[in-house]
Amino acid sequence: MAPVPELFVGRPRGPLSEAIGKIEAMNVTPVTPPRPIDVAAVFPQLAPLARTATRLHPRPGAPTRHDSSIGGPLLWPAEEPWPQCEEPHVVDGINPAQSPADLRLERRIFAASHGRDLTPEERETLERIRPPRTYPVRLAVQSYDGPIAMLPVAQLYVRDVPDLSPPEGKDLLQVLWCPFDHPIMPRTLLFWRSAAAVTDILDTPPEPPAVQFDGYLPAPCVLEPEQITEYPDHLELSEELREQLRQWSVPQAAQEDMNTETYYDCVLSNAPGWKVGGWPAWDAADPSPRHCSECGTGMEVLMTIATFEEGDDGGNSWSPHPHPGAGPYPGHRGYNATGVQIGSGYRQHLFVCPADPEHPHIELMT
Template sequence: MDGINPAQSPADLRLERRIFAASHGRDMTPEERETLERIRPPRTYPVRLAVQSYDGPIAMLPVAQLYVRDVPDLSPPEGKDLLQVLWCPFDHPIMPRTLLFWRSAAAVTDILDTPPEPPAVQFNGYLPEPCVLEPEQITEYPDHLELSEELREQLKQWSVPQAAEEDMDPDTYYDCVLSNAPGWKVGGWPAWNSTDPSPRPCSECGTGMEVLMTVATFEEGDDAGNSWSPHPHPGAGPYPGHRGYNATGVQIGSGYRQHLFVCPAEPEHPHIELMT
């Protein structure tokens, strides 16, 4: 645990978010400022943190719970129809450390009214806000870096008139508007924004890994126009009229996406995490 991202309780992080949301567009009250100072007291240097030790296991944070009946593209192991995605509440290099659990919904009978929570979360962006799942099926295409040079040039030429109409660069029009949908998604194609494509063989059997799920900081891209806008919902997001750009409260790195790759031959083989 470090002085850059000192851990906070989930309750304090949620209270901090509520204060920022309630004070949007106005000055904070003295009580709000006092509460925020209690949650994040002014730092003194050098930073010295007293880290409390905990006995026993620490609960992981729930990230997503997906049923095959809602998301038929999941392709679960035989006999499973439920995917639960969890991640560690403490910071790991670059991005959160995830765990995948494939389960049979019918076998889950002892359901807790209140899921367990970790005593502390090291980074605000690791604590997801509860959201209702409303799947929307779309069609997308590979990033231009996964295409041949010939096809890239054809796409560039095809994009010239459309890009001109939307005042966009034809070199980036395909990736921004036609290729990869922003936001959280199951399946589809990864977007290669910060690294180049590379082989991703399964560590158990060597089969090429495929994208299972993408966890994104933002639901919409500023450079995508209205091409990938999700259905708007009143009050979505932390601020009134926010339209859900960051309704989950999750932040990957400095605002990136975390792709989870699984083995298509055996989804329960170890998965791969990749931030782009």
């Protein structure tokens, strides 16, 4: 086994928190704090594996059809049918599905009542939307017949997102999904198009009659894209390099009061949150070969749809600074401005064929 490299001489003085504090004191557009260590300088084997990623940094807002957004309106041609999901949609009676209108109303009530007690009218409305459970719990199911209109998830213009690699002649990516599990997460559709070719816009797209979970209805967010450099998850590295990283991480993790086994993944490899490009993270699944069903080309991650913008390290070292707020966004969990939740708090990676992004894509929860 090759010797473990010594500590990187160029590391900023003091612990990770000190480096973050310096960024917080600056009056700048939100940016990702620099990594406390240039891991590719310590381990040159990682340098050829570096990839850029564009963190989207969603923020609550009112995007238009001409903006890049999460959960915002799409620049959709009036003459093109709105996507529908034709698969079966059945929901158990324990967690009944809700209409998009009721979910938005629920969010508005929580946002308006932030810092005060609910009014009697607000309580009555919330109980109508989610009636108190009665026991014994009835196990009846809800079944939705016919096609279900899909919901906008993301609209990304190439001008805003440098890590988008569109097909020739296209400059816009639109992502939609069915707001029901298929089988453990929403089924997505990708559309690449030329924005200039859309001259007659669909004003009022159809909506689904129900959404299985609140986390499947993205809240409208504007974006503040930022390009960063990432490295692979430790599970995508050779066993020899993994062991070198593990041994080297012992003093680094101790200084930050972190777990040695996860220090590299949490702080130095790839960023959490919504992003385009870069490397996927592996928590709920292990890496495995992914090949295009059309041409056999190895697939690469196009986009990450995330539950949380902050990482798993105790200091939230990936949180952009200045931070978008001093407390949680009203009506959402933590700093999750989009309101999206994948599984019990995971992420959904969309993989595409680099030879032709319009070939069938793959969805994977990690």
